[in-house]
Amino acid sequence: MKTRIIPLITGILLASGTASAASLDVKITNLTQGIYFTPLLVSAHTSNAMLFQTGEQASEALQAMAEGGSLTGLSEILTGINANAMENPAGGLLGPVASTMTSLETDAGNDRLSIVAMMLPTNDGFVGLNSWPIPTTPGTYHIYLNAYDAGTEANNELVVNGSGAPNTPGIPASPGVDPGTQGSGVTETESNTLVHIHRGNLGDDDSTGGKSDLHNTVHRWLNPVAKVTVTVK
Numbered sequence: 001m002k003t004r005i006i007p008l009i010t011g012i013l014l015a016s017g018t019a020s021a022a023s024l025d026v027k028i029t030n031l032t033q034g035i036y037f038t039p040l041l042v043s044a045h046t047s048n049a050m051l052f053q054t055g056e057q058a059s060e061a062l063q064a065m066a067e068g069g070s071l072t073g074l075s076e077i078l079t080g081i082n083a084n085a086m087e088n089p090a091g092g093l094l095g096p097v098a099s100t101m102t103s104l105e106t107d108a109g110n111d112r113l114s115i116v117a118m119m120l121p122t123n124d125g126f127v128g129l130n131s132w133p134i135p136t137t138p139g140t141y142h143i144y145l146n147a148y149d150a151g152t153e154a155n156n157e158l159v160v161n162g163s164g165a166p167n168t169p170g171i172p173a174s175p176g177v178d179p180g181t182q183g184s185g186v187t188e189t190e191s192n193t194l195v196h197i198h199r200g201n202l203g204d205d206d207s208t209g210g211k212s213d214l215h216n217t218v219h220r221w222l223n224p225v226a227k228v229t230v231t232v233k
Contacts, residue, residue, distance in 0.1 A: 022106045022134055025231040028089075028115065029099040031144075032225050034218035036095050036175045037117040037127055038069030039088035043078050044106040044113055050131045051114045054195050058150040060166065062116075062195075066126045066150035068164030068172055069118040084110050093120070093175055106134070115145070115228065121159060121174035121214055124150040125198045127226050140231045144224035147198040156185040157201060157212035171213070179213040180204070186211045197223070 026042055043051070051074060052062050061073025071087055078085045089102035094117070115129040128148050135141060149155070153169060159179045160170025171179075186202055203216035 020136065021108045022111070022136075023233040024104045024106065024113070024134065025101060025233070026086075026089075026104055026113070026115075027099055027101040027229040027231075028094065029227045029229075030094050030096055030225070031227055032096050032221045034096055034176060034215075035122075035221055035225065036093045036120045037090075037226070038065075038093060038120060039071060040090060040094065040100070040115060040117040041065075041071050041074055041078075041085065041087055042089060042102055042104060042113075042115050043083050043085040044104055044110040044134065045078065045081060045083035045131075046109050047112050047131065047133075049081055049083070049112070051116050052128060052130055052148070052150075052195050054130075054148070054197070056195055057193070058152050058195050063124070063150055063152045063166050065116060066118055066124040066148075067153055067166055067168075069120075074116070082107065082110075095176065113230065119147060119198075119225070121157075121171045121179065121219060122198070122201065123155045123157070123169070123171055124153040126150065129228060134230070135232050138232050140229060143228040143230065145226040145228060146223040147200070147221065147225045149192070149196050149198040151190060151193045151195055154187050154190045155199070155201075156187060157203070157214050158183050158185055159213045174214070174219075177215060177218050180207040180210065180215065181213060182209050183213040184209075184211050
């Protein structure tokens with residue numbers, strides 16, 4: 001019989017298995033030239049749970065994180081399933097080429113590592129590591145992370161004060177380089193409403209008009225957007 005993986009977003013926890021506890025050091029490096037990560041959520045949980053899943057609809061908790069950087073909903077779910085989690089190890093935004101490190105003590109059965117954070121400036125883009133099996137052999141391991149689109153908001157690339165709440169279109173902030181103004185919007189629709197690999201920002205070179213408020217020489221990226229170094233003790 002095929003085993004069905006239950007996404008963490010459902011809040012359902014199945015048997016946790018017999019995996020041993022582990023002690024980890026987790027280093028996260030932003031590899032982009034002009035994108036910032038909102039406060040990161042680093043978690044260890046069972047193999048039957050996931051923070052997100054490509055090709056599936058985003059949960060409300062994931063949407064809140066991807067559109068506005070809120071970790072509240074995801075953190076509540078993690079607490080409810082007895083996951084081990086660390087919020088905001090960087091103490092705020094993690095800027096381009098910057099790194100942050102945290103330690104994580106996992107309980108027996110929490111043998112999968114997940115990491116998420118919103119990417120700014122994007123409409124609903126996030127960096128993610130999804131249910132990576134934590135090695136049982138001590139050593140140092142390297143993982144490269146892609147950027148994902150939650151599929152919950154059109155990528156209009158317009159910076160709008162007060163946006164960031166679910167179902168409120170617009171990019172809530174553009175840290176670093178000041179954004180352009182008076183953009184008309186790259187698009188008003190999102191054809192792929194499931195979690196998928198982000199196409200990247202388009203931007204333009206018009207600081208007081210054009211379609212985008214983002215800069216095509218600053219706010220574009222290519223995957224991977226982050227590097228994670230995990231040291232299993």
